Ligand code: GN1
């Protein structure tokens with residue numbers, strides 16, 4: 098199995114009988130870390146399963162600080178959950194030495210989580226509108242649960258992660274350098290992305306001058322990072338807490354709808370299948386606004402723009418990586434990053450054509466608390 102190091106099994110405090118059959122499967126939905134499910138049995142024959150991840154330390158330069166962030170955040174969420182919360186947050190398993198990360202002989206950083214039984218991510222769920230309502234509510238609950246979290250305890254593991262102005266500057270550099278020599282394949286996408294430069298400061302500038310509040314946010318809220326129960330379809334928790342950092346509530350709302358509002362996956366090649374679903378936006382918003390009494394009027398007024406901006410940002414990141422030669426996102430087919438970029442920029446175009454309607458939907462779903470403050 099690509100990248101899997103069986104030594105991890107001996108180095109974490111897991112309840113798994115290593116003399117019995119163990120099934121290791123790679124989960125390839127993420128673009129950054131390597132992820133494996135490890136299933137076996139305990140000494141007394143009970144099923145036992147864990148998630149192991151090899152952290153991409155080219156991207157996360159300080160995996161130990163990253164894991165400290167995750168431990169603090171998961172503990173905070175678990176403590177805030179009245180039901181005790183074994184499934185309301187990820188559970189980090191410690192190494193034999195009591196650390197939250199294990200460094201292998203070949204210099205990789207590994208972590209281990211308890212597997213969430215009978216769960217699946219929202220992406221694969223054949224999602225109905227009721228599930229979107231629940232996902233919206235789950236996002237607002239997640240943001241609320243971190244309202245009293247002391248942001249100064251967190252290391253900003255990827256500075257400027259959603260600074261779209263900086264992302265745009267990096268995109269211009271990628272075009273200028275054309276390291277991969279692929280620029281001629283991507284000219285229409287590059288031109289379209291450049292035409293949208295005026296929108297890049299929408300959130301970044303308002304955070305800088307205080308018109309938008311800085312909060313603690315997830316920063317990678319695509320639907321595949323939301324786990325639900327297979328039977329009840331209830332939302333369990335957000336996973337992939339690598340990017341929990343100070344940020345804007347709009348990043349999380351926008352990114353969730355970037356993925357959840359699309360009619361297709363982010364690497365669908367047939368663009369006739371890719372459009373923005375107002376019904377998904379409406380349902381997600383219903384759930385989100387049901388508890389989002391913490392949002393300011395400025396935040397609410399920019400909800401549609403946040404979806405456009407997060408999709409645009411993702412599009413130019415894929416495009417930049419295509420031009421750089423696929424050095425950041427893992428790719429699984431030729432021109433994968435160009436396909437993703439085309440998809441995201443196509444979606445942006447569709448969203449822009451629907452923006453007035455999206456504002457109407459926001460107005461219809463805005464309770465009294467969001468109208469005046
Ligand atoms: C990456 O690795 P994954 O799939 O959780 C990326 C996100 C992008 C996403 C696009 C640390 O997330 O920012 O939105 O791909 N994560 C990082 O699918 O760059």
Ligand code: MG
Pocket residue numbers: 129317337339340
């Ligand atoms: Mg991620």
